[in-house]
Amino acid sequence: MIMHCVLVRFRSEVQAEEKQAIYDGIAALQSVIDGIVDVKAGPNVSPEGLDCGYMDGFVVTFENAGARDTYLDHPDHKAVGYKLVEAAAGGQSGILVFDWKV
Structure with missing residues (x-):
């Protein structure tokens, strides 16, 4: 399995509802x-x-690296990823990604 961990520094004006919408x-x-x-x-x-x-984050657990790679290229992931980058302080620099095999 692959654990895909994403830590986020949201912009200060991002409200809890917007964060939850991204997580959803x-x-x-x-x-x-x-x-x-x-x-x-x-x-x-x-x-x-x-x-x-990094005051917020999420973990997506995948069956294997292939599933993770499919996720990374999927258009629905790219759409929610765009929203995450827009909400992060400094854009992409406000996001830390760490994957490990378990």
């Missing part, structure tokens, strides 16, 4: 892209203070 769009991909096992999203709740400004 990501979760909806599970019904249209084969190989997505699970989607979880939400705010950082760590008390450590090591978030570097």
Whole structure:
């Protein structure tokens, strides 16, 4: 399996409803892209203070790297990804992606 972790620094004016709409769009991909096992999203709740400004994030779990690659190229992913980049502080520089094989 592949865990696709995305941390986000949203622009300060982005409201909770807009964040949730983005997360809902990501979760909806599970019904249209084969190989997505699970989607979880939400705010950082760590008390450590090591978030570097990434106060929100989501994890998409895939059956394998092929499913992840299909997701990355899928037009519905690109559409929700565009909304995420628009909402992130500094655009793409406000997003951190880390994938690992589990």
